Amino acid sequence: MKTLSATLLLVLLCTASLSARPKAVPQGFADSLLRCTVERAVPAARYVWNWRDAVVLKALTDLYDLRPELRPTVEEYVLTTMHVTAERVHGNHPNGVASGVGLAFLVRAGLDDGIFGAAADKVYRQYCRIGRWQGATSHRPGRIELWDDTVYMLTVYLLEMYRATGNERYLDDCVREITAHAAKLRNPATGLWYHGWSATNYCYEDDCCEYLWNSNQLQRNTEYWGRGNGWIAMSLADVLALLPAGHRDRSDLKAMFVQMMRTLCRVQDSVTGHWRQLPLRAEDAGAGNYIESSATAMFGYALAKGVAEGVLRGRRYRKAAERAWKGLLAHSVEGRGTDSLTLGNVCAGTCIGERRYYYARPVVSGESFATGAFLQFAGQMDRLDRR
Template sequence: MRWYGRILGIGLGCLLGLIAQAQSPDVRPWSVRMAESAMRQKPLLSERWHYEVGVVLRAFEALWYRTGDARYFEYIRTNIDRFVTPEGAIRTYEKEEYNLDQINTGKLLFLLYEQTGEERYRRAIDTLRDQLRHHPRTSEGGFWHKKIYPYQLWLDGVYMMGPFLVRYGVTFGDAEALDETTHEILLVARYLRDPRTGLYYHGWDEKRQQIWADSITGRSANFWGRGMGWYAMALVDVLDWLPADHPDRPTIIRILQDLAEAVARVQDPVTGLWYQVLDQPAYSGNYLEASASSMFVYALAKGVRKGYLSAKYLEVARRGYRGLVKHLVSVDPDGTVHLNQICAVAGLGGPRQRDGSIEYYLSEPIVSDDPKGVGPFILASLEIEAFEGGALH
């Protein structure tokens, strides 16, 4: 019976080891924990070419540079190769939509082209660049957010097209692409920034015809958190590629500094987070929103790391990040990480006649693990972790 006792002892030891392992805290960085959870929950991100794919995969690109883990690169390639054909066409993409959102996932094509040398990625990149060459514009050359939203500038659009277009300009020697990128940023700052608060309205209608547009200014009525988050991320990501001697670079840095100050003023003093409608914390139904908070943490921390922002904003970013982890992150018994309290979607006008009111922004569904929160949370985590001893590409 000695063999039975030995087997029983080994089995009991394994069981106790598994229990101890399950009870021991996961000490991996939150960037890794969230990414691993995302990969398990969504090995394939979308059935169609969609901007949310790029939001998540842009974070995986940064994580791959940080860790060198080949699984993250393969996750990117697997999700992009669902759409890019051997000939370089993009399945489910329609250029004639003239939709700035459709540019965003193209950011990952640069990585794949650089790492593999496959010309199909270059052809797909050129397809998206060609959309922007023919994209409808305002009288001053600003890109319409979409063909179905004529004469409108939205904060979202700067993030969708700006980092792609500036990287195209640097990579392929297209000086016009650089100037178009900075021109868009400057137009948005001119028309969407509120001079009193420094905050940015969600949209602007050149024709003053939309139901949400002020008849005098053309602006929408409120400061939507994720809208400003998109713009903040666009600024720091464009600066990654904009040449040091470009004449608009100092102005864009000043815009980022001004925006950082405005964002810091509306940070919740208790949690460190930011509200869905940024300047209305006491409004009934307003809530602390995860995607905007993650975007602001990312932009502020990266701005400090890159030398664009004063070091004082690092503490603003750290407070925001602590708030995210404490209040909006949850972990299942099996270790799966969730990001909660994310605005599912918000827009202006369209078939639903979204009017840009506070009530509208508070009426949209609140969800968990939405790509628009998960991607920025991973990026925010990487930036905060960089100040704790890590390094970023």
């Protein structure tokens, strides 16, 4: 794998100014970002079977396809992660299903030793036993709650299983999860998604969600959380890239995606290129509604991939992706000139609440899910540059 010195990496980052259209991802930038990720942020030997690190696995499967010269590095990394977590493999919760993307990838790459495929099947069997509401998998054990986060955690695994096996049941499951969740969470007026819905308005006290979030007639919260919509944006971009042109649900999913991207283009911050913690609450920019980098990377990824796949047509979508990329480099990339390149301005792991709940969430750095989303975005911007 090619690597860059810390000095050269600093030069590459600093030359991406906000005033000029860059060659979005300089040759070698993805290599440097990958090196920082696999050596420092999420080393394979310390991989955790969860949703956070699974976003990094998804980024690596992208690089495997986009950058063939990096395949030996990706294969070695994923093999190691799946070996070190072999005893903890499960699909009993959507957050666990997400890491199954690594198992499915190894099957697709022809690296299955007979164990990985069996483990991937185990994840699927357990996923099928999770509680559901009209086809949508519940995010919480022991109760029925639909979260937009869930869609991505399932999508990354199901789509990779489809690619690995060609079995359309995985693609059908993925489409069903999106459409069934959309029935309860998507606002057709904006295309954005509420964070969660509960099958009851009974109020649980826990250490996660804001108390009373579902105690209303609609049994859901009333806010559009940035990263929650980021999960949906990436899921839609990924499924549309694989869904056959004649698939019965393709036109509906494409319409969902295009409407969401149109709304997001209208509310992107013109100064920083970011989206905020609550994207539609621009009036609160000076009152706690901070810029949020993980959602920005996710929206940027969806825009860039949508353009590259020909799903999004029109100059504004590419411009929005470029603005997000430049904004992240200028305002959220940390560790310039070091081997610890990472992303700041990240909302910490978050459950469901209302406006002030989201504004009060801690802002952190170095989260693996944010790094993974940034790496995925870098891959798609590099792909646009090659067109």
